[in-house]
Each structure stands twice: as structure tokens, then as C-alpha cells.
Amino acid sequence: MSTPLIEVENLYVKYGNIEALHGINFTVGEGEIVTLIGANGAGKSTTLMSIAQLPPPEAPKVIKGDIRFKGQSILGMSPDKIVADLHVALVPEGRHIFGNLTVEENLKLATYARKDSQADIQRDYNRVYSLFPRLDERKKQRSESLSGGEQQMLAVGRALMSACRVVMLDEPSMGLAPLLMYDMFRALKELNEEGMTILLIEQNAKLALDFAHRGYVIDTGEIVAEGPSASLMDDPEVKRAYLGG
Numbered sequence: 001m002s003t004p005l006i007e008v009e010n011l012y013v014k015y016g017n018i019e020a021l022h023g024i025n026f027t028v029g030e031g032e033i034v035t036l037i038g039a040n041g042a043g044k045s046t047t048l049m050s051i052a053q054l055p056p057p058e059a060p061k062v063i064k065g066d067i068r069f070k071g072q073s074i075l076g077m078s079p080d081k082i083v084a085d086l087h088v089a090l091v092p093e094g095r096h097i098f099g100n101l102t103v104e105e106n107l108k109l110a111t112y113a114r115k116d117s118q119a120d121i122q123r124d125y126n127r128v129y130s131l132f133p134r135l136d137e138r139k140k141q142r143s144e145s146l147s148g149g150e151q152q153m154l155a156v157g158r159a160l161m162s163a164c165r166v167v168m169l170d171e172p173s174m175g176l177a178p179l180l181m182y183d184m185f186r187a188l189k190e191l192n193e194e195g196m197t198i199l200l201i202e203q204n205a206k207l208a209l210d211f212a213h214r215g216y217v218i219d220t221g222e223i224v225a226e227g228p229s230a231s232l233m234d235d236p237e238v239k240r241a242y243l244g245g
């Protein structure tokens, strides 16, 4: 079997004295859509923040285990390098866009560390606007005036403008009206079909398992079930605890 793109091995992390992850293991292969599902506080965001190597004070501290990208440990790598050199981008919960800047200014800021040509960058602007026509229509608008769903699209657009090949999404469905949610997941599917690797965390287990190829269930900092999405959806315990019976 080839080396997975991302390998999380026996990962323990803490915030101060609180241990949030107790030795989790999972992999993400190139081109896959993998989801981590679990309840509030299970450790899903902590896992993504650990991979993104977010700096303190936000970041959890890895105390044991490893995170590898194409077989190489990335522990201690700067968050900028994770984006610019590994092309791994995090779309955090709460979106973190600049509300006082326009849509197009937000997208432009995301390109700052790119080393490729202007033509490549222009191609990505066109891609973002074709995936999310609502952003195209609103490109001169201040981002704080966008709806929650449109802000979520902008957050994904920013990841694409950083030239990512792997996108990690923290609850992209949060607060979205059904129609916008459909648009969002249709766009993500299209990106995956073009080769984007996706690591998705979600409380909405049904949505996540319908979308992903494989999944892991995380419960209070431990992985308690894993497998192809279809078999997780058939698992009686997963059904009972996460899919509403």
C-alpha cells in the first residue's frame, strides 16, 4: 500500500492540564474525502488545529505521537509552511474572514505566500467564482455584509486561493440554510473530483457520511469506530448514537 498523504499516529494533545486527545490514529489518502464525526467537545477541531500546527495561544500542545505528511513528520513546522509548502489549508469554524474587507480583497490576501505565476493565480480566482457564483456577484461587497453561508463560501474560496491541494473543513454546514448547504457540498464534491483531498469534520454525521468515502468516529478524544462511510452508516452503535436511531 502506498504511503498515506496524512498520517496521525498515537496523537496525544493537551490544553494546559486538559488532555483533549488520548492517542488517536487515522490516515487520509491522496484524493480521498475522509470525515471525523463526533459530538460537541469530542476533539474534532483540536485534531485539525494540531495538523495545521496552529501557533499558541490557540493551539493545543502535542505531547506524544506524530503527524506525518507524505511520510515526513510535520511536528514543529510553521503554520505558514504547512499552507505554502505542503498546500494543506484549514477552513476554521467561525470562518475567520476579514469583515471590513471586500470579497475580492479577502481572496487576494490569501494568495500572499504563493510562488506560482499570476496566470495560475488568475485561474484560481476564476475557479472560485465559477464554483461560487454568489461570491462573483458580491465581489465588491464588504464581507461582513455577506450571509453566514456566503461567508462560509468565502472561507473555502480563501483556502483555494492559497493553492491548497488538501482542505480541512471545520463544520462547513454550521448555520447554513439547506440550499446553501447543497451548493457548498456540490462545490466540494467537484473539487474532490478534480483531485482535492478533503478532511471534513462534522457534527451532522448523516451529511458527513453521505459525502465522505471513509469516516472515523471520535468520542471524548478517542477514535471509537472507523470504516467506509457505508459500513459506518450500517453500524448499529453509530446509528444509535449519531444518526438518530
Ligand code: ATP
Binding pocket: 015, 018, 020, 038, 039, 040, 041, 042, 043, 044, 045, 046, 047, 058, 203
Ligand atoms: P465542537 O464541535 O463543539 O467544536 P470538537 O469535537 O471540535 O467540538 P474540540 O473543540 O476539539 O471538540 O474540544 C475538545 C476538548 O478540548 C473539549 O473538552 C474542549 O473543552 C477542550 N478545549 C478545546 N479548546 C480548548 C482551549 N483553548 N483551552 C482548553 N480546553 C480546550
